[in-house]
Amino acid sequence: MNVPDLVGSLACGDNRSAAALNLANWRRFEGTNLAARRSRKSSRKRDKPSVTLEAVARKAGVGASTVSRVLRKQGSFSPRTRDKVVAAVEKLGYVPNNIAGTLASTRSQLVGVVIPSLTNIVFPDLLRGVHKTLDAAGYKSVIGVTEYDPSQEELMIESMLAWRPAGLIIAGLEHTNRARTMLKNSGVRVVEVFDIDGKGIDFVVGFSNLAVGRTSAQFLVSRGYRHFGYVGHNIEMDLRAGKRLSGFKLALQAAGLSLQDQELVARPSSVEEGRNGLARLLARNPAIDAVYFSNDDMAIGGYFHCLANAIAVPDRLALFGCNGLEVARFAPQPLSTIRTPRFLMGETGARLVLTDEPSKVVDLGFELIEGATA
Amino acid sequence: MNVPDLVGSLACGDNRSAAALNLANWRRFEGTNLAARRSRKSSRKRDKPSVTLEAVARKAGVGASTVSRVLRKQGSFSPRTRDKVVAAVEKLGYVPNNIAGTLASTRSQLVGVVIPSLTNIVFPDLLRGVHKTLDAAGYKSVIGVTEYDPSQEELMIESMLAWRPAGLIIAGLEHTNRARTMLKNSGVRVVEVFDIDGKGIDFVVGFSNLAVGRTSAQFLVSRGYRHFGYVGHNIEMDLRAGKRLSGFKLALQAAGLSLQDQELVARPSSVEEGRNGLARLLARNPAIDAVYFSNDDMAIGGYFHCLANAIAVPDRLALFGCNGLEVARFAPQPLSTIRTPRFLMGETGARLVLTDEPSKVVDLGFELIEGATA
């Protein structure tokens, strides 16, 4: 144990092989019911002896249901009984089995969280809020990542539902029809977050991406910029970024202006794509004096491009992002952007998903940060 | 439904209240067994009718175990039977109950992941790797966040174990004694990640933080720097950052040099703390010509300080970080740092945790990125 192996010693085989092997071993055991049961235990070295509630009950000299009541501090029991039980639990190192508990009570303490990505910090931010609230209430979050793919999301939702979660928190309002149907029929409470521009299933918690885009445009217009460009990532996948762009364009239109050029990258947002995207946009269209980015990661990339190429910000070029990331806040020039309530969305969503309240939409709003880049 | 409510309509009460309320309603129902059962269903609007395996079996006109076999593509069944079952599943919208399945088979498809934080992108990076591997193998990850607090970690581990996970992935090698004992007695496979400098419980997957610190120092020394400073976050909480600092100091010592000054922030790492920390360090000790940061977030903050104050990097001051974050890679001057294998750690850890292999330590190594700041 703990003998340092090197990377080379790692087989890069199929992840399932081990499970398959187990199963194979497994099915070799024959004999009487009892013998078979016993073999099962020994067939996997690592199969825990698993102290059960009943073992605790025996040790404490009480009934199983009494132990159950004591452990959940529910119903009544004498102090003496409680002490005996607690002592037995300690002695045996008993850890309750939530799987059995959940099955018996039909009330799970698992909440599913389905997000498109873990690469963009906004989703971990959401998770932080969710986790904080859930943890305080004794719930655990099971996470699923969809990579912005609706069919993967559908699969994810289906397998999440198989765990009979207490609730489901999902980023976005757009899902496949089947996903929507499963969700509705499941009887599980659903909270859709990050977007309120559309029709939700149950609870909807977030902000209007359309309004974010609109507000961004109005701000830039009010600052006197007139030649607008856009640098964004794949808006066919990230529908919310697409809605922001729509809002942005609509507001420009309303002001009698328009987007002069846009650079759309077919990949996820990143600092790199933002930097390169801006470079391409400017090469193509040097007259642009203000650029709207699909988010702060992209915008920071753009800012880096300006720093590296001595482009005066905001005099020669204004930059505007979305999200209000920490890194953007402490740049030499704080990025002009809109702060979105990711953590609060997580907290709010987690709280609602555990309630019995009627469905509703909660607009958490957003905040414009003037910054120094526009 | 979907009537836009405003934020104000949200009570900011205790998260448990709803659950408590449910329970209260719950216990009010009395009567015969059947009546009670029925009340249960109606007491919570949202209690699903829950189609069962048996319902599918009836609909398909076959036995329950046959349905089970078909659904898990295990054992044998005729094509005709399969078609009947599949049809019934479709018709009824059946979603298997993993809770029951897990209890019956005593083989869970849940893997616990215990990390100190979600604020620092390195942990989501780990999660990405874990999730990718687990997802491909049909497993789900349950996450727990400890906020770098050993006693919270202990609690987290305990409640994770209650779900009888297929395995547990934990960041770091340092745990409370009770946590370690629980882990060992649980019979669950454990993978400790992010650190190999110490004694592990079962699998250990990561890199040597001591070596990272040492390598960083050697690099800076080889570049000709002689007056070293350190800007870091709370190393009493983040033990791995502490180990890097130790390695750094040891290597300086070995070169006949030493750290001239250090700025330790008592908070989590952030761009802000890095920026302010460097400002304080330089104010106190202007002679320093190279600064080692506890990680890239801090280092980027330091870099921003230099940009904002026209401090020539690396001529006047060299900067060195740790992790190799994307944002650092595309800064005007790419940050000099060490890339750590977060994603790979996640993949490797997840793969190992599902195996039957004997315990071992896997050193995934790290990579020095020369960058342009040192």
Add this chain to the structure above:
DNA sequence: TTGAAAGCGCTAACAC
């Protein structure tokens, strides 16, 4: 205040 009994919905062994 307590224990016996009946499930929760599924899997696995085994006989047919």
Add this chain to the structure above:
DNA sequence: GTGTTAGCGCTTTCAA
């Protein structure tokens, strides 16, 4: 190839 049977480890009822 398929159905019957016996649990998995709990919670909840109900009678004592």
